Amino acid sequence: MEIPNVKERWTSKINEVTIGATKEQGGTRAKTITVGGQTTLPFLTFEGEIPNPAVIAGFVADTPPDWPDVLKNAIGSEINSPVEWAQKCVQEFGVDLISLKMVGADPSVKDASPADCAKVVQDVLKAVDVPLIIWGCGDEEKDNLILPECSQAARGENCLIGSAKESNYRTVVAICKADKHKIISEAPVDINIGKQVNILLQDAGFDLKDVVMFQTTAALGYGLDYVYTILERARTTGLKGDKLMAAPQICDVGGETWRIKEAVADEDVLPGWGKLEKRGPMWEAVCAAVYLQAGADIMIMAHPEAIKRFQNILNKLS
Amino acid sequence: MILIGERINAGFKDIKQAILDKNGDAIKEWAIKQTNAKADYLDVNLGTASNKPEDLCWMIEMVQEAVDTPISIDNNRPAMLKEAIPVCKKPPLVNSVTAVEEKLNELLPIVAEHKASIIGLAMDEAGSPKTADKRVENAGKVFAKILEFGMEPEQLFLDPIVMPMKFMQEQAQEILKAVSQFTLFSDPPCHIVCGLSNISNGTTQKSLINRTYIAMMIAHGQDAAILDVMDDELVNSILTAELVMNKSIYADSYVEAFRK
Known part of the structure; x- marks a missing residue:
């Protein structure tokens, strides 16, 4: 008996999004990073094309986040300077690009000013030559003030700016159009809102081919399950021809892993769970591997050991 | 959903007249209108206006001059199809x-x-x-x-x-x-x-x-x-x-x- 052909035939292609601009392209990056372009699900190379493997963005912040010592120590004292931290990410951890978050701009952290944030962007751009992802602090009001300044400071560098939501998309579209950046469209673990934000971006005149989707990220339990299924469903929908869902996807693996108890509490709190030194980075690496299967294209990661492990997984599977 | 636009059909007076006069304007207009309305295929039907393969090919060419939407050839005669299918760009x-x-x-x-x-x-x-x-x-x-x-x-x-x-x-x-x-x-x-x-x-x-x-x-x-x-x-x-x-x-x- 002939074995039936079970290959899926997808009708469409995920958008290819390039981040960063070289000198010839009006920026100062040594190289650009391109994600997306798939015509099939992850790893199914017999079914279609996967022209660009997933990439790792090193988590860097203007101010050290509220992280456990296990992670801070692994990164080293450089964590106190965004410039040195970014350099270490590129030179030692081997990341493909930098994801810079303005943690310190949060009014409840340091309330750093828009000018301070813009200075950090400029300094990091000078210190490393990889493409840059720039995030606000997560406080919406404050982000509306800092993102325009950060965007301007990186004008022409073709950064990926995060993030546009239903509430603030007009501002983000305006600055990204003016300064020639790409946009991260964000939805709170909700595929319907994810699609709606993309519709709004399109209505505001932004080309969806310059958008990366962010469904927030979870590192445990139901949350991880929800995000996984959303990423996967968005991907299959995009491959079936829904142009509104054909964007590459980004996950903040580092940012989320180091917020859950299971990855930050040591054996004294969680007896029998093993040493945090080993468990934490393992948790982060596994989390990234999970989202890789769901179809994520950019993983933001923090722990050098997790980055190394995930790089191994990527090399073996890609 | 695959939408097949039905309007370029000689059952409609303006299309029939267009075929008789060899004036492609009405055909092109409906090709554009239906494409803008998100038709995935445009049905092309000669109806009783003609039974010549060249007229069917001409209709298809008129549509393709206006849009690149694929054609649905509304005809089942092998002699006509042998001529008309190769004219289609998609x-x-x-x-x-x-x-x-x-x-x-x-x-x-x-x-x-x-x-x-x-x-x-x-x-x-x-x-x-x-x-x-x-x-x-x-x-x-x-x-x-x-x-x-x-x-x-x-x-x-x-x-x-x-x-x-x-x-x-x-x-x-x-x-x-x-x-x-x-x-x-x-x-x-x-x-x-x-x-x-x-x-x-x-x-x-x-x-x-x-x-x-x-x-x-x-x-x-x-x-x-x-x-x-x-x-x-x-x-x-x-x-x-x-x-x-x-x-x-x-x-x-x-x-x-x-x-x-």
């Missing part, structure tokens, strides 16, 4: 063939050679079927034949033959039953299409009946229709039925987004 949809052995043997090689698709009608020599079972039998015959000619299920659009509800009310339900069964022929299934406006022939509530029926057909597995793509309410019903069937993802602006 693989066309041939509309249509019945479940009659000789007809299938005549048409399918031409369709297969050009990697085109074809609408297979669930009717045979005996005419329009009366039951779901007879429709399934006829459709099965067409399905087996396309495989025999090396075609893929996705190149086949099965048409259950929609009957006017006003005159044959019991048929509407038989058609729905047949459509459900067509979806079981293969995985992934072939396409299922219908000439929707038949359902409301002779009634006083044409658009209401059309949009109610298409929603029910979609619920049973239909994924293509020859219709008036300019009918916004009808297309909105289709979009909504596809959400109900979880075939597309809901967003608050789903209706507006479709037309962007």
Whole structure:
């Protein structure tokens, strides 16, 4: 008996999004990073094309986040300077690009000013030559003030700016159009809102081919399950021809892993769970591997050991 | 949903006149209008205006001068198709063939050679079927034949033959039953299409009946229709039925987004 052909035939292609601009392209990056372009699900190379493997963005912040010592120590004292931290990410951890978050701009952290944030962007751009992802602090009001300044400071560098939501998309579209950046469209673990934000971006005149989707990220339990299924469903929908869902996807693996108890509490709190030194980075690496299967294209990661492990997984599977 | 725009048909006066005068303006205008309304194929029908292959080819060329939407060639004569299919820039949809052995043997090689698709009608020599079972039998015959000619299920659009509800009310339900069964022929299934406006022939509530029926057909597995793509309410019903069937993802602006 002939074995039936079970290959899926997808009708469409995920958008290819390039981040960063070289000198010839009006920026100062040594190289650009391109994600997306798939015509099939992850790893199914017999079914279609996967022209660009997933990439790792090193988590860097203007101010050290509220992280456990296990992670801070692994990164080293450089964590106190965004410039040195970014350099270490590129030179030692081997990341493909930098994801810079303005943690310190949060009014409840340091309330750093828009000018301070813009200075950090400029300094990091000078210190490393990889493409840059720039995030606000997560406080919406404050982000509306800092993102325009950060965007301007990186004008022409073709950064990926995060993030546009239903509430603030007009501002983000305006600055990204003016300064020639790409946009991260964000939805709170909700595929319907994810699609709606993309519709709004399109209505505001932004080309969806310059958008990366962010469904927030979870590192445990139901949350991880929800995000996984959303990423996967968005991907299959995009491959079936829904142009509104054909964007590459980004996950903040580092940012989320180091917020859950299971990855930050040591054996004294969680007896029998093993040493945090080993468990934490393992948790982060596994989390990234999970989202890789769901179809994520950019993983933001923090722990050098997790980055190394995930790089191994990527090399073996890609 | 694969929308096949029905308007470039010599049954309409402006199109008939365009063919007689060899003036492509009306054809181009409808090609653009229907493409803007998101038609996936444009049906091109010579009707009684002519029976010359060159006239059919001319209509196709007029459409292709205006848009690059694929063509649905509404003709089943091999001599016409042999001339018309090569004129199409993208693989066309041939509309249509019945479940009659000789007809299938005549048409399918031409369709297969050009990697085109074809609408297979669930009717045979005996005419329009009366039951779901007879429709399934006829459709099965067409399905087996396309495989025999090396075609893929996705190149086949099965048409259950929609009957006017006003005159044959019991048929509407038989058609729905047949459509459900067509979806079981293969995985992934072939396409299922219908000439929707038949359902409301002779009634006083044409658009209401059309949009109610298409929603029910979609619920049973239909994924293509020859219709008036300019009918916004009808297309909105289709979009909504596809959400109900979880075939597309809901967003608050789903209706507006479709037309962007």
